[in-house]
Amino acid sequence: MEVLELQLQTVLLPNPSTIGHATHVVGTIGASGVSASAKGMAPESSIASYNWNNDLTEVTNEINSTGLLLSNHSYGVPVLNDEGELTLQ
Secondary structure (H helix, E strand, C coil): CHHHHCCCCCCCCCCCCCCHHHHHHHHHHCCCCCHHHCCCCCCCEEEECCCCHHHHHHHHHHHHHCCCCCCCCCCCCCCCCCCCCCCCC
């Protein structure tokens, strides 16, 4: 459902991914509402999604080129591995 919701949005993905945390966050923010229960908080928003490697440069470029008003960042480390086992002590 996420892909359908996002196909109707302006989503720029220089390093596209259709799985994982970033896709979930984009849907929470900007899902278009094809399904009323999946409508995001800002369904008419335009979204540019990047990885975290050059976040300061990328957000500065977005401000200068598009007038970026809001930037969301999620940082962290995995707590569970693929088997569901705790990786941090």
